[in-house]
Amino acid sequence: MSRRPFIAGNWKMYKTGPQAVETAIYLAKLCSGVNDPEIMIAPTHLSLPLVAQAVKGSAVKLGAQNLYFEQEGAFTGEVSADMIKAAGAEYSLIGHSERRQLFGETDDTVCQKIKAALGSGLKPVLCIGETEAQRDEGKTYFILDKQISDGLKGFGLGELSELVLAYEPVWAIGTGKTASIEQVAEVHEHLRSLLERLFSKDLADRTRILYGGSVKPENVKQLMGIKDVDGALVGGASLDADKFIKIIKYNE
Numbered sequence: 001m002s003r004r005p006f007i008a009g010n011w012k013m014y015k016t017g018p019q020a021v022e023t024a025i026y027l028a029k030l031c032s033g034v035n036d037p038e039i040m041i042a043p044t045h046l047s048l049p050l051v052a053q054a055v056k057g058s059a060v061k062l063g064a065q066n067l068y069f070e071q072e073g074a075f076t077g078e079v080s081a082d083m084i085k086a087a088g089a090e091y092s093l094i095g096h097s098e099r100r101q102l103f104g105e106t107d108d109t110v111c112q113k114i115k116a117a118l119g120s121g122l123k124p125v126l127c128i129g130e131t132e133a134q135r136d137e138g139k140t141y142f143i144l145d146k147q148i149s150d151g152l153k154g155f156g157l158g159e160l161s162e163l164v165l166a167y168e169p170v171w172a173i174g175t176g177k178t179a180s181i182e183q184v185a186e187v188h189e190h191l192r193s194l195l196e197r198l199f200s201k202d203l204a205d206r207t208r209i210l211y212g213g214s215v216k217p218e219n220v221k222q223l224m225g226i227k228d229v230d231g232a233l234v235g236g237a238s239l240d241a242d243k244f245i246k247i248i249k250y251n252e
């Protein structure tokens, strides 16, 4: 089964509304005529409706960086999946390592958020990854397997057809330290076989597995050449449209 390559930008807590719009309009222009890969940017919640307008009719799709799993209610400061969908997003990152490390995200809340995303028609991008200490202790697969099996607990096969996985080793995020080709290849192959064991060969074959962690114009082509790498989740290098377009056009 061929999987459509997917290049996504996570803008984290960068850019005001006007700055996000300016970058999005310029990026949309640079992406005109690009059919593959699929392209997504995830600005802050506040910029979602503005950026939705800015990229309308272009190849650039919109994602959120997080959501809250309750539908509505007295949850001061939180944003629901319905609100994100109504703002124009198609995707939402869920369980990014910064949420896990800084904001108490657990595999259990990740699972609830994936359920909420699917319930609102958002496509979840489940982010997983081990810390440097966990890798050094030889616990990489234990951690990744737990993040996947607990994060996807209770879902039926039919529900996960739009799931995207993003493997982001924590020690490679924002550090300039990309995982080696061998490390990425080994983990991605493992993740696909885990999906097969937990769900089915069909789901494993169709699920796109992105790599994230210091992806740059200089290393994207090599990373995208790895058999089980179907895309990239890009932080820093996605903030500058001139840089990000080089990642998007990795094949040219």
Ligand code: 13P
Residues within 6 Å of the ligand: 010, 096, 168, 172, 173, 174, 175, 176, 212, 213, 214, 215, 233, 234, 235, 236, 237
């Ligand atoms: P960097 O590309 O800045 O390392 O960030 C990766 C990331 O966290 C994307 O979600």
